[in-house]
Each structure stands twice: as C-alpha cells, then as structure tokens.
Amino acid sequence: MKGEIIAIGDELVSGRELNTTSSFAAARLFDAGHEIRYMTVIGDEPSDIKGALHLALQRSSYIIVSGGLGPTSDDITNEAVAAALGLELQEDGQVADTIRRMEHEYNTSFSEEFTRKLTMLPAGAMVLNPHGTAAGYELVHDGVHLFFLPGVPEQLREHLVERVIPRLNQLDPMRKKIRQKIFKLFGLTETQVNERLQDLPDLDQGIRLGYYPVFPEVHLSITVKGEDSPHVNQVFDAAVDRVESEFHNEIIATDSGSLEATVGNLLRKRGVMLAVAESCTGGLVGKRLTDVPGSSSWFERGFITYSNSAKMELLGVSMDTLQQYGAVSSEAATEMVQGAAMRSRAQSAIAITGIAGPGGGSAEKPVGTVFIALLVGDDLMVHRFLFHGSRDEIRAITSETALDWLRRYLAYGSKLPGYRPES
Amino acid sequence: MKGEIIAIGDELVSGRELNTTSSFAAARLFDAGHEIRYMTVIGDEPSDIKGALHLALQRSSYIIVSGGLGPTSDDITNEAVAAALGLELQEDGQVADTIRRMEHEYNTSFSEEFTRKLTMLPAGAMVLNPHGTAAGYELVHDGVHLFFLPGVPEQLREHLVERVIPRLNQLDPMRKKIRQKIFKLFGLTETQVNERLQDLPDLDQGIRLGYYPVFPEVHLSITVKGEDSPHVNQVFDAAVDRVESEFHNEIIATDSGSLEATVGNLLRKRGVMLAVAESCTGGLVGKRLTDVPGSSSWFERGFITYSNSAKMELLGVSMDTLQQYGAVSSEAATEMVQGAAMRSRAQSAIAITGIAGPGGGSAEKPVGTVFIALLVGDDLMVHRFLFHGSRDEIRAITSETALDWLRRYLAYGSKLPGYRPES
Numbered sequence A, B: 001m002k003g004e005i006i007a008i009g010d011e012l013v014s015g016r017e018l019n020t021t022s023s024f025a026a027a028r029l030f031d032a033g034h035e036i037r038y039m040t041v042i043g044d045e046p047s048d049i050k051g052a053l054h055l056a057l058q059r060s061s062y063i064i065v066s067g068g069l070g071p072t073s074d075d076i077t078n079e080a081v082a083a084a085l086g087l088e089l090q091e092d093g094q095v096a097d098t099i100r101r102m103e104h105e106y107n108t109s110f111s112e113e114f115t116r117k118l119t120m121l122p123a124g125a126m127v128l129n130p131h132g133t134a135a136g137y138e139l140v141h142d143g144v145h146l147f148f149l150p151g152v153p154e155q156l157r158e159h160l161v162e163r164v165i166p167r168l169n170q171l172d173p174m175r176k177k178i179r180q181k182i183f184k185l186f187g188l189t190e191t192q193v194n195e196r197l198q199d200l201p202d203l204d205q206g207i208r209l210g211y212y213p214v215f216p217e218v219h220l221s222i223t224v225k226g227e228d229s230p231h232v233n234q235v236f237d238a239a240v241d242r243v244e245s246e247f248h249n250e251i252i253a254t255d256s257g258s259l260e261a262t263v264g265n266l267l268r269k270r271g272v273m274l275a276v277a278e279s280c281t282g283g284l285v286g287k288r289l290t291d292v293p294g295s296s297s298w299f300e301r302g303f304i305t306y307s308n309s310a311k312m313e314l315l316g317v318s319m320d321t322l323q324q325y326g327a328v329s330s331e332a333a334t335e336m337v338q339g340a341a342m343r344s345r346a347q348s349a350i351a352i353t354g355i356a357g358p359g360g361g362s363a364e365k366p367v368g369t370v371f372i373a374l375l376v377g378d379d380l381m382v383h384r385f386l387f388h389g390s391r392d393e394i395r396a397i398t399s400e401t402a403l404d405w406l407r408r409y410l411a412y413g414s415k416l417p418g419y420r421p422e423s
Helices: A020-031 A046-059 A078-086 A093-105 A112-119 A153-171 A190-196 A230-246 A259-270 A284-290 A308-315 A319-325 A331-341 A391-413 B022-032 B046-060 B077-085 B093-105 B114-121 B151-169 B190-196 B230-246 B258-271 B284-290 B306-313 B319-325 B332-344 B391-412
Strands: A004-008 A036-042 A063-064 A089-091 A120-122 A137-141 A144-150 A177-185 A207-214 A217-226 A253-256 A276-277 A298-306 A350-353 A371-377 A379-386 B002-008 B038-043 B062-067 B089-091 B120-122 B135-142 B144-149 B177-185 B207-214 B217-226 B251-254 B276-278 B299-306 B348-354 B367-378 B379-386
Touching: A004 A020, A004 A046, A004 A371, A004 B319, A020 A036, A020 A063, A020 A153, A020 A177, A036 B046, A046 A078, A046 B038, A046 B046, A063 A153, A063 A284, A078 A089, A078 A120, A078 A137, A093 A112, A112 A120, A120 B038, A177 A230, A190 A207, A190 A217, A217 A298, A253 A259, A259 A284, A259 A391, A276 A284, A276 A331, A284 A298, A284 B284, A298 A308, A298 B306, A308 A319, A308 A331, A308 B299, A319 A331, A319 B002, A331 A350, A331 A371, A331 A379, A350 A391, A371 A391, A379 A391, B002 B022, B002 B046, B022 B038, B022 B062, B022 B151, B022 B177, B038 B046, B046 B062, B046 B077, B046 B144, B062 B151, B077 B089, B077 B120, B077 B135, B089 B251, B093 B114, B114 B120, B144 B151, B177 B230, B190 B207, B190 B217, B207 B230, B217 B230, B251 B258, B258 B284, B258 B391, B276 B284, B276 B332, B284 B299, B284 B391, B299 B306, B306 B319, B306 B332, B319 B332, B332 B348, B332 B367, B332 B379, B348 B391, B367 B391, B379 B391
Parallel strands: A004 A036, A004 A063, A063 A144, A276 A298, A276 A350, B002 B038, B002 B062, B062 B144, B276 B299, B276 B348
Antiparallel strands: A036 B038, A089 A120, A137 A144, A177 A217, A177 A253, A207 A217, A298 B299, A350 A371, A371 A379, B089 B120, B135 B144, B177 B217, B177 B251, B207 B217, B348 B367, B367 B379
C-alpha cells in the first residue's frame, strides 16, 4: 500500500514555518513499514485542497491530511474536503457531546462559530479519538483511506501513533519489513564517506545507502526493504559491520542517538564528571549536554564567561594574559580550562573562546577563529581552529568539534581533534 | 506566474530529515512576490521523479527542484530528469573546466565516477553559477522554467538568492506586491488570539489572517496581496495597528525578530547588564541570549549550576536552604538570583531551578515544577510554575517564560510573569 501525506497551511507554503509534522508522520510510518511516496504542501485555498485530494485519490491507497481542523477562521479543511468530495457537512454527535462536556467542566460557553467549526464534519467521517477535543477523522472514498489530522504537532503525534498506525497495520498486514541503521559521522564530507564505501559489496542485493549532510554532521543510512529472510539479514548485517569498521573513529552516534549522549555515556563509564567554560558559545555546550536525560550524573557545572571580568573572576584567567594575548588566544583557553577544572568538582573540562561574528574579527584573528581547550585528569590539550559560516554555524560547529574531541579522547585516547580547519 | 518546489531525497520522504531547504526557498520567493502553490517531496526513485516533473509541467510556470545533484551514488537527479524529459546527457564544458581547475588547485585527481556525475547534464542545461563547484542549472521545457538546485542548504541558498530570484524577477516583472507582518505572541492560545480579533474590520478587503502555534509561541500573520494602492495600504496599516493595540503586552517580537533580541534591546536602552543562573535549563537561556549578535553589550555572564555544590560555591546558596527546602524551591531560586547579581557585574539577573524530567519528580514537586526568580535593581520577584510536556518542551517553555517575564518588567514594569501555569 502506497501512501502520501498532504499538509495544508499558508504558513507552510509561504515557508514561514517548517513542515515538522509531515516529517514526524513519515518517520513513524516508515518505521512501522508503511512507505510514504509523496509529501505535498498546499496553502489554505479550497481549489488547491481539492486538486491535491483528487490527485492523491488516483495514485495512493491511503492519504494523511494535516492542518486546518481547528476553530480559528483560517481553518477551512472540513468545508474544502466536503466540497471536493461532494459530501454534506453534518454535525458529529460525539464531538458535540465532548464540547458540551468541556463547557460544563470549565464553566464556560464557546461561541457558536467555535462549536460549528469543530462539530460539522463531512458525511461519513469516523472520529478517530471520540473523547479528545481535536476531531481527527477517517473517511473512505473510492476505496482509499483518508485520515484527517489536526496540524498542531502534539495532537498530530497522538492521533498518528495511537490511531492511524494501528489502523494501517490492520489494513496492510502483509507489508514488507524495513530494516534501517543510521550512522552519524563528524569530520568527513559526504564525498569522502561515499568514496570510502565505493567497494561495499552486495549493494545490489536490495540494500540502499543514503548520504545526508546534517550540518555539521554527515548521516549515512543503510536500508533494506524486503522479506525477512536469513540471506537479506546477512547482507544487511555485513554492510553494517563494514561501515562500523571503516568509520570506527568518526561515528559519533547511531540511529536516534546524539553526540552529547555518546559523550555522556563515556563519562559515566569512566566515572568522570565534566565542567564547561564557554565564551563565544554562550551556554550552547551546556545546553546540549543537559538535553540528555540523567546528565546530572556526569555534568557538574558550567561557566558562561562572556565578559573579560567573568573570565578573570570565575575562572582565574589573569589580566596579563588577557592584555598580552587577548581573550581569544591559546593562553586564555588554557587558563579557562584549568580554572573550570579547579573551580569545580569535575575531573574533566572543556573551554571555548572565539569570535562567532558577525563583528569582532581582525586580520590576525578573523571571524571564525576559535580556541578549544580540553583537560582530562593530567592531560591538557589546546587547539586553534578557523571555522567558516554564519554566527549560528560557527557556534554549532564549535560545540560539535569540542564535544567530538572529548569523545575521541575518552573513547580511544586521541589527543587531537578530529576536525581541524586551521588558519 | 505560479510556481512549485520539488525536493528529492529518501531522507526527506522517510521523515529522517526535515525539509528545511524547501521552506527556505518558499520564504525567500514569497518575500520577493513569487508565490509558491505546491511543495512536493519524493524519494530517490526515477519513476517518482518523472511523475512529479510531468505533473508540475502541467500546472506551474516555474519549478524549483532540489537535491540529487551531487557526486555520491544516491545522486540520480540528472539521469532521472534526462529520462523523464527525453533529453540526452551531455558533458558541460564549463563544469568540466571548473573540476579540472580544482584538481590542479588542490593537486588531486577526482575519480571518473565523481567527474561524470557532476559534468554530465541534460541537453539544454544552462549552468547557473559557472564558477561554482555545485552545478545548479536552468532548463526551459514546454515553456516552463525548471531550476535544478543542489540540496545542500548553503549551496541552495546561494543559488536561489543570487541566481534564481533575479531570474524570476526578470521573467515576471508585473507580479503583485505582497505585504506581510508577523506578530509573535507568548502567553495566549491560538483560539484566544482568534477570538480577540473576531471583530477585526475590513477582513474581506483582501487581507488574510493566519494563526500558527510555534511552540511555545503563537504567531499571527497579516497578509495582503494586490495592487500597491493607497486604499489597500490603508486597510493593511489599520489591521496592523489594531493587532498592535490589542496584544500590546503579549507581542514578544515581530517579523524575523525574536524574544531574546527584544530583551537585548530593552537591556541596551536601559544600560542594564544581565547575568543568568541556570539549573534545569543547563545553558539554554545563555545560548538563546548569545544567539543575538552584539549580545556582549548587555549579557555579562552565566552560571550553569547543575549540581548542589555548584549552587553553593558559585552562587552562595546556603546548605541550610538546600537541605530544608531543596534545590527546587522558592528559597533556592531567590538565593540563586541574588548570588548571580552579587557575583557578577550585572544589574539584573534571572535564576531558574526546576525538574525537567523525565525522572526526578515527586508527589509534592512533580516533573515540570520550576521556580524562576528575577532581580532588577532592588526588585526581586520569584514565582512557582508547573509546566507540562517532554523534557525538551519543559526546558523550552521555561526559558521562554523567564525571558518574557524580564521583557514585561523592562517594557512596562510588570512584576508578574505573563504565563503562569501553577500547581
């Protein structure tokens, strides 16, 4: 069964908002073995909604439509769908009950327009979650299953996972299994990754490789779709092994893992706590580390030393160093990382000082000049980098380079960062 | 002229990567007055590429296709386009020259496959940037202009802004003007915003309102497309004025602005420096503030006090307080914010302590319990919140609530946060 996703919204087709919900839906469907062939985005325009629905009815077995089901005046999906498919709008008793119950519970009274928008659904609509407030529904038309879901991300997620996927599993019990492994690499370009896999055997046996730059990482996917036979599984496992041995040092995470979670696991295994001292990244490294649940067992504290006085007072960087070499210098980074370790209860520390731009650069130290220092036990390392890009990009690649360096040191004792663009 | 965007890539249609490039392209085109009617995503499958091209040729005047132009084995756009449109693949002399020059410059030799992938383009292709390495090109077919662009975001951005938009401006000089204003609101739901604008006059005079939840904000757009007449402009300006006065207190930014930039401007105008002390947000507030270029003129330093010892040593929170009330308490937040102000050179401070989850909650202090304290000059405020959602969502709404509270205090002296979900 081939499926497609249609997202409705002026905010999407004008590029003002990212279409995160279609991607979420496609990913969950893919994992459950339901392949999506087309994703379409259109604006809040009845004629475009009609056109997209008619096209999808011709080429797909199931269609997921998101957006435009809410109570605000730009929510026009129900009217447009009824018109496009030649259906009446009828009051849905279950939704009307739910709204009356809510009015009672919150001791309020919704406007007539609000109630009408939510309760009048195209004839034949089967509400997916009779007790919820957002009325996602299923319609069967010309043998095609259409699922209309709210565009609000949390509501879409709930409808899709709890209602739509179980329903599709029921409709398509014989679907093919999909096996996929994602490798996240840092320090290599897409072309370098591809060239080192040119000789990967068995590529024609149903295995697909994908190369995706996800700044500043490159993600590599290995996918096999087909029978769950010993042969197919063997070919898949061999490809996974080959990638693991080829990129042993560059793999920062796999599947839904992240570099920061990998670093956290290494620290936990070693029983080492970490402190960070950040200037130009301004808290980004701390934010990334504490994105990881349970990070308090290996992340101890952070110093955001944006001003020179903060560097001196919080980390003990000397005024001499700042005057003689500047805040963006190997010497300052070294004193920052020593200060972070000494003025914390951590046995390891990262320090970052640099010029993220757009202002602040000079001929000697252009925008993108960054010093990263690493201290683990008695080992102190410092390196000068010259990164390129926007302020956001320089900050992102700086935090990535620092975390990856710590990963390499903890994993196999590397004293050099993996990515070293130098001035 | 109606346009559409086709993005090619298994990583997109399987939901593994967000389609950021189509959104970027649509936004830039929209701003230049070129409306996009359809955005389509398909996988690396020649038959789907063919189907999408033929459909687009029927319904659009220009088509932007991104992805699959690189040198790796999954890059199949050129072959698929040539087959779909019945064109030969021919070596492009300019691209071949560029590649030879690069080989000379870097003293390297690319593989035959690498060179072939990049130089063999469909007959009639006009390379957009003859001196770049990524060969985006234009093709005219059946009177429709097709632009093939690399999918790597930085390369797509450059091609689109430097080449495609100037070309479309030339092809469609009589396009209608678009005026749009975006208001970013925090502390209200989409429905609340909509209800307060029910009586907005002149909505039928070509003005469109859009409501978009962008967690944790609600964005409201006012769009008018049409002649640049005094009447249309007057209607637009009246709608903008109405929204500005209705949501005076809730508007955190407009257009491409952000809450953190608004806070920075208020601090700069007052000549007040800011320090932050973060526990559960772990650097996120510092990261957001330092996303703003020039933030060093109003952001002084940050303390990421993730452990109890960090709270005591860096901020002077007393052991008594931590033992009697706990690290997540009004008392701890108060001592944190006082410590941040006293141990910095800032005249204002934000302190945050809470339980972001998924672990660490209790009956008395469930996951989502957060205390935020604010200190500006002699005013000290502290408030207890109960936020809901995932770890990421709780951290995001915590940082938003804290920054919005500071904005409200600086802008009009509010001693209460705007958003107050309480336990």
